[in-house]
Amino acid sequence: MNVGWLVVAMGAAAxxxxxxxxxxxxxxxxxxxxxxxxxxxxxxx
Amino acid sequence: MKEDxxxxxxxxxxxxxxxxxxxxxxxxxxxxxxxxxxxxxxxxLQRIFYVHVPSAxxxxxAFAIVFISSIAxxxxxxxxxxxxxxxxxxxxxxxxxxxxxTGPIWAHPVWGTWWQWDARLTSALLMWLTxxxxxFLRNLSTDPAxxxxxxxxxxxxxxxxxxxxxxxxxxxxxxxxxxxTLADPTEASxxxxxxxxxxxxxxxxxxxxxxxMLALRTRVGRMRDEVDSLEIAEQTRPRVPxxx
Numbered sequence: 001m002n003v004g005w006l007v008v009a010m011g012a013a014a015x016x017x018x019x020x021x022x023x024x025x026x027x028x029x030x031x032x033x034x035x036x037x038x039x040x041x042x043x044x045x
Numbered sequence: 046m047k048e049d050x051x052x053x054x055x056x057x058x059x060x061x062x063x064x065x066x067x068x069x070x071x072x073x074x075x076x077x078x079x080x081x082x083x084x085x086x087x088x089x090l091q092r093i094f095y096v097h098v099p100s101a102x103x104x105x106x107a108f109a110i111v112f113i114s115s116i117a118x119x120x121x122x123x124x125x126x127x128x129x130x131x132x133x134x135x136x137x138x139x140x141x142x143x144x145x146x147t148g149p150i151w152a153h154p155v156w157g158t159w160w161q162w163d164a165r166l167t168s169a170l171l172m173w174l175t176x177x178x179x180x181f182l183r184n185l186s187t188d189p190a191x192x193x194x195x196x197x198x199x200x201x202x203x204x205x206x207x208x209x210x211x212x213x214x215x216x217x218x219x220x221x222x223x224x225x226t227l228a229d230p231t232e233a234s235x236x237x238x239x240x241x242x243x244x245x246x247x248x249x250x251x252x253x254x255x256x257x258m259l260a261l262r263t264r265v266g267r268m269r270d271e272v273d274s275l276e277i278a279e280q281t282r283p284r285v286p287x288x289x
Binding site: 002003005006008009010012013016017020021024025027028031032034035038039041042 | 087088089090092093096100136139142143146147150151153154254258261262264265268269271272275276278279282
Protein backbone atom coordinates (compact mmCIF):
# COMPACT_ATOMS: atom_id res chain seq x y z
CA MET A 1 0.00 0.00 0.00
CA ASN A 2 2.77 2.41 1.00
CA VAL A 3 4.71 1.60 -2.18
CA GLY A 4 1.61 2.49 -4.22
CA TRP A 5 1.39 5.91 -2.56
CA LEU A 6 5.15 6.36 -3.05
CA VAL A 7 4.65 5.81 -6.80
CA VAL A 8 1.73 8.26 -6.79
CA ALA A 9 3.83 10.93 -5.03
CA MET A 10 6.87 10.46 -7.27
CA GLY A 11 4.65 10.36 -10.35
CA ALA A 12 2.89 13.57 -9.35
CA ALA A 13 6.25 15.32 -8.83
CA ALA A 14 7.56 14.06 -12.17
CA UNK A 15 4.35 15.15 -13.90
CA UNK A 16 4.56 18.67 -12.41
CA UNK A 17 8.21 19.16 -13.42
CA UNK A 18 7.94 17.36 -16.75
CA UNK A 19 4.71 19.13 -17.66
CA UNK A 20 6.13 22.55 -16.89
CA UNK A 21 9.37 21.90 -18.81
CA UNK A 22 7.39 20.53 -21.81
CA UNK A 23 5.20 23.65 -21.74
CA UNK A 24 8.27 25.91 -21.61
CA UNK A 25 9.92 24.09 -24.53
CA UNK A 26 6.69 24.25 -26.53
CA UNK A 27 6.36 28.00 -25.85
CA UNK A 28 10.01 28.53 -26.77
CA UNK A 29 9.62 26.72 -30.08
CA UNK A 30 6.47 28.71 -30.94
CA UNK A 31 8.05 32.07 -30.01
CA UNK A 32 11.22 31.13 -31.90
CA UNK A 33 9.30 30.58 -35.15
CA UNK A 34 7.32 33.77 -34.52
CA UNK A 35 10.59 35.63 -33.94
CA UNK A 36 12.32 34.43 -37.11
CA UNK A 37 9.17 35.26 -39.12
CA UNK A 38 9.17 38.82 -37.72
CA UNK A 39 12.92 39.22 -38.28
CA UNK A 40 12.46 38.23 -41.91
CA UNK A 41 9.62 40.73 -42.37
CA UNK A 42 11.33 43.66 -40.65
CA UNK A 43 14.66 44.77 -42.13
CA UNK A 44 17.32 45.54 -39.49
CA UNK A 45 17.74 49.25 -38.77
CA MET B 46 21.53 41.71 -31.94
CA LYS B 47 20.08 38.93 -34.04
CA GLU B 48 22.38 36.37 -32.40
CA ASP B 49 21.75 37.75 -28.91
CA UNK B 50 19.25 35.19 -27.58
CA UNK B 51 20.84 31.97 -28.92
CA UNK B 52 24.35 33.09 -27.83
CA UNK B 53 23.21 33.57 -24.24
CA UNK B 54 21.62 30.12 -24.17
CA UNK B 55 24.76 28.22 -25.24
CA UNK B 56 25.29 26.90 -21.73
CA UNK B 57 21.64 25.87 -21.37
CA UNK B 58 22.00 22.35 -22.85
CA UNK B 59 25.08 21.76 -20.69
CA UNK B 60 23.23 22.86 -17.56
CA UNK B 61 20.23 20.76 -18.60
CA UNK B 62 22.43 17.69 -19.08
CA UNK B 63 24.10 18.22 -15.69
CA UNK B 64 20.67 18.56 -14.05
CA UNK B 65 19.44 15.41 -15.83
CA UNK B 66 22.43 13.34 -14.72
CA UNK B 67 22.16 14.64 -11.15
CA UNK B 68 18.40 13.92 -11.05
CA UNK B 69 18.97 10.38 -12.34
CA UNK B 70 21.64 9.84 -9.65
CA UNK B 71 19.34 11.25 -6.96
CA UNK B 72 16.47 9.01 -8.07
CA UNK B 73 18.72 5.94 -8.10
CA UNK B 74 20.06 6.72 -4.63
CA UNK B 75 16.56 7.43 -3.31
CA UNK B 76 15.42 3.91 -4.22
CA UNK B 77 18.62 1.84 -3.98
CA UNK B 78 21.07 3.54 -1.60
CA UNK B 79 18.96 5.11 1.16
CA UNK B 80 17.74 2.47 3.60
CA UNK B 81 14.07 1.89 4.29
CA UNK B 82 12.89 3.95 7.27
CA UNK B 83 11.13 2.49 10.28
CA UNK B 84 7.36 1.94 10.23
CA UNK B 85 6.84 5.01 12.45
CA UNK B 86 8.23 7.21 9.64
CA UNK B 87 6.24 5.47 6.91
CA UNK B 88 8.64 2.71 5.84
CA UNK B 89 9.08 2.84 2.05
CA LEU B 90 6.89 5.95 1.89
CA GLN B 91 9.57 7.92 3.75
CA ARG B 92 11.52 8.02 0.45
CA ILE B 93 9.17 10.90 -0.47
CA PHE B 94 11.47 12.93 1.81
CA TYR B 95 14.15 13.03 -0.95
CA VAL B 96 11.72 14.88 -3.24
CA HIS B 97 9.68 16.77 -0.64
CA VAL B 98 12.54 18.54 1.19
CA PRO B 99 14.66 19.45 -1.89
CA SER B 100 11.47 20.84 -3.50
CA ALA B 101 10.88 22.99 -0.41
CA UNK B 102 14.52 24.18 -0.56
CA UNK B 103 14.11 25.14 -4.24
CA UNK B 104 10.88 26.96 -3.35
CA UNK B 105 12.70 29.00 -0.67
CA UNK B 106 15.54 29.72 -3.11
CA ALA B 107 13.11 30.80 -5.83
CA PHE B 108 11.24 33.14 -3.48
CA ALA B 109 14.55 34.60 -2.22
CA ILE B 110 15.37 35.39 -5.87
CA VAL B 111 11.92 36.98 -6.26
CA PHE B 112 12.65 39.09 -3.15
CA ILE B 113 16.10 40.29 -4.32
CA SER B 114 15.01 40.83 -7.94
CA SER B 115 11.92 42.76 -6.82
CA ILE B 116 14.07 45.15 -4.75
CA ALA B 117 16.45 45.55 -7.71
CA UNK B 118 13.51 46.18 -10.06
CA UNK B 119 11.97 48.87 -7.83
CA UNK B 120 15.39 50.56 -7.52
CA UNK B 121 16.46 50.40 -11.18
CA UNK B 122 13.28 49.79 -13.18
CA UNK B 123 15.30 47.41 -15.39
CA UNK B 124 13.09 44.87 -17.15
CA UNK B 125 15.59 42.02 -16.59
CA UNK B 126 14.97 42.09 -12.83
CA UNK B 127 11.21 41.96 -13.34
CA UNK B 128 11.59 39.04 -15.72
CA UNK B 129 13.86 37.20 -13.28
CA UNK B 130 11.40 37.75 -10.41
CA UNK B 131 8.44 36.59 -12.52
CA UNK B 132 10.31 33.49 -13.73
CA UNK B 133 11.52 32.56 -10.23
CA UNK B 134 8.02 33.00 -8.77
CA UNK B 135 6.51 30.70 -11.39
CA UNK B 136 9.06 27.95 -10.71
CA UNK B 137 8.84 28.48 -6.94
CA UNK B 138 5.07 27.95 -7.06
CA UNK B 139 5.62 24.77 -9.08
CA UNK B 140 8.01 23.29 -6.49
CA UNK B 141 5.88 24.32 -3.50
CA UNK B 142 2.94 22.64 -5.27
CA UNK B 143 5.05 19.44 -5.27
CA UNK B 144 5.71 19.98 -1.55
CA UNK B 145 1.98 20.37 -0.88
CA UNK B 146 1.16 17.22 -2.87
CA THR B 147 3.89 14.92 -1.53
CA GLY B 148 3.54 16.02 2.13
CA PRO B 149 -0.07 14.90 2.65
CA ILE B 150 0.61 11.62 0.77
CA TRP B 151 3.29 10.83 3.38
CA ALA B 152 1.21 12.21 6.26
CA HIS B 153 -1.92 10.16 5.58
CA PRO B 154 -0.63 6.75 6.79
CA VAL B 155 1.88 8.21 9.27
CA TRP B 156 -0.26 10.84 11.01
CA GLY B 157 -3.61 9.25 10.17
CA THR B 158 -4.73 12.45 8.43
CA TRP B 159 -4.02 14.17 5.12
CA TRP B 160 -3.80 17.65 6.63
CA GLN B 161 -3.32 19.38 9.96
CA TRP B 162 -3.82 23.12 10.42
CA ASP B 163 -0.56 23.40 12.33
CA ALA B 164 2.04 26.16 12.00
CA ARG B 165 4.21 24.53 9.31
CA LEU B 166 1.43 23.34 7.03
CA THR B 167 -0.68 26.48 7.37
CA SER B 168 2.24 28.87 6.78
CA ALA B 169 3.41 26.78 3.79
CA LEU B 170 -0.09 26.91 2.27
CA LEU B 171 -0.17 30.68 2.89
CA MET B 172 3.22 31.02 1.17
CA TRP B 173 1.93 29.09 -1.86
CA LEU B 174 -1.24 31.22 -2.01
CA THR B 175 0.83 34.43 -1.77
CA UNK B 176 2.92 33.56 -4.82
CA UNK B 177 -0.07 32.20 -6.78
CA UNK B 178 -1.62 35.62 -6.06
CA UNK B 179 1.62 37.24 -7.25
CA UNK B 180 1.32 35.42 -10.59
CA PHE B 181 -2.37 36.38 -10.96
CA LEU B 182 -1.57 40.00 -10.09
CA ARG B 183 0.83 40.23 -13.00
CA ASN B 184 -2.06 39.60 -15.40
CA LEU B 185 -4.45 42.09 -13.79
CA SER B 186 -2.92 45.28 -15.17
CA THR B 187 -2.63 45.94 -18.90
CA ASP B 188 0.41 48.14 -18.23
CA PRO B 189 3.41 45.75 -17.81
CA ALA B 190 5.48 48.33 -15.88
CA UNK B 191 2.63 48.92 -13.41
CA UNK B 192 2.02 45.17 -13.05
CA UNK B 193 5.75 44.69 -12.47
CA UNK B 194 5.86 47.34 -9.74
CA UNK B 195 2.77 45.95 -7.99
CA UNK B 196 4.11 42.40 -8.21
CA UNK B 197 7.49 43.56 -6.87
CA UNK B 198 5.80 44.93 -3.75
CA UNK B 199 4.04 41.58 -3.23
CA UNK B 200 7.34 39.76 -3.90
CA UNK B 201 9.06 41.79 -1.17
CA UNK B 202 6.27 41.69 1.42
CA UNK B 203 5.42 38.02 0.69
CA UNK B 204 8.97 36.94 1.46
CA UNK B 205 8.42 37.77 5.16
CA UNK B 206 6.53 34.48 5.42
CA UNK B 207 9.37 32.32 4.04
CA UNK B 208 11.53 32.27 7.21
CA UNK B 209 8.32 31.79 9.23
CA UNK B 210 7.57 28.63 7.20
CA UNK B 211 11.10 27.34 7.74
CA UNK B 212 11.41 28.05 11.47
CA UNK B 213 7.77 27.26 12.34
CA UNK B 214 8.74 23.74 13.44
CA UNK B 215 11.15 25.23 15.98
CA UNK B 216 9.02 28.18 17.09
CA UNK B 217 5.74 26.30 17.61
CA UNK B 218 4.65 22.78 18.49
CA UNK B 219 3.75 21.08 15.24
CA UNK B 220 3.18 17.56 13.97
CA UNK B 221 5.67 18.16 11.18
CA UNK B 222 9.12 16.60 11.74
CA UNK B 223 11.95 19.14 12.10
CA UNK B 224 14.24 17.06 9.87
CA UNK B 225 18.00 17.35 9.50
CA THR B 226 19.68 20.71 9.90
CA LEU B 227 23.04 21.95 8.59
CA ALA B 228 24.35 22.03 12.15
CA ASP B 229 23.11 18.53 12.86
CA PRO B 230 22.49 16.68 9.58
CA THR B 231 22.30 13.17 10.99
CA GLU B 232 21.60 13.05 14.72
CA ALA B 233 18.08 14.42 15.02
CA SER B 234 16.73 12.53 12.01
CA UNK B 235 18.29 9.15 12.73
CA UNK B 236 20.01 9.34 9.33
CA UNK B 237 23.10 7.24 8.60
CA UNK B 238 25.72 8.15 5.97
CA UNK B 239 23.72 6.55 3.10
CA UNK B 240 20.65 8.69 3.83
CA UNK B 241 22.66 11.86 4.37
CA UNK B 242 24.55 11.42 1.07
CA UNK B 243 21.31 10.65 -0.79
CA UNK B 244 19.74 13.77 0.70
CA UNK B 245 22.72 15.96 -0.28
CA UNK B 246 22.77 14.54 -3.84
CA UNK B 247 19.02 15.23 -4.12
CA UNK B 248 19.58 18.80 -2.89
CA UNK B 249 22.29 19.40 -5.52
CA UNK B 250 20.17 17.75 -8.25
CA UNK B 251 17.09 19.85 -7.50
CA UNK B 252 19.21 23.02 -7.31
CA UNK B 253 20.73 22.27 -10.75
CA UNK B 254 17.27 21.50 -12.14
CA UNK B 255 15.99 24.79 -10.76
CA UNK B 256 18.94 26.72 -12.27
CA UNK B 257 18.26 25.15 -15.67
CA MET B 258 14.50 25.80 -15.50
CA LEU B 259 15.09 29.40 -14.42
CA ALA B 260 17.55 29.99 -17.29
CA LEU B 261 15.08 28.43 -19.73
CA ARG B 262 12.14 30.46 -18.39
CA THR B 263 14.03 33.77 -18.50
CA ARG B 264 15.16 32.97 -22.05
CA VAL B 265 11.54 32.42 -23.10
CA GLY B 266 10.67 35.75 -21.43
CA ARG B 267 13.46 37.60 -23.30
CA MET B 268 12.31 36.09 -26.59
CA ARG B 269 8.71 37.09 -25.84
CA ASP B 270 9.91 40.67 -25.15
CA GLU B 271 11.77 40.69 -28.45
CA VAL B 272 8.66 39.51 -30.30
CA ASP B 273 6.64 42.28 -28.64
CA SER B 274 9.16 44.97 -29.57
CA LEU B 275 9.40 43.69 -33.17
CA GLU B 276 5.60 43.68 -33.45
CA ILE B 277 5.50 47.29 -32.23
CA ALA B 278 8.27 48.18 -34.68
CA GLU B 279 6.31 46.57 -37.49
CA GLN B 280 3.13 48.44 -36.60
CA THR B 281 4.87 51.83 -36.37
CA ARG B 282 7.08 51.32 -39.44
CA PRO B 283 6.24 53.74 -42.30
CA ARG B 284 4.57 51.84 -45.13
CA VAL B 285 6.22 52.11 -48.53
CA PRO B 286 3.64 51.97 -51.31
CA UNK B 287 4.27 49.03 -53.59
CA UNK B 288 4.27 49.90 -57.31
CA UNK B 289 2.08 47.62 -59.38
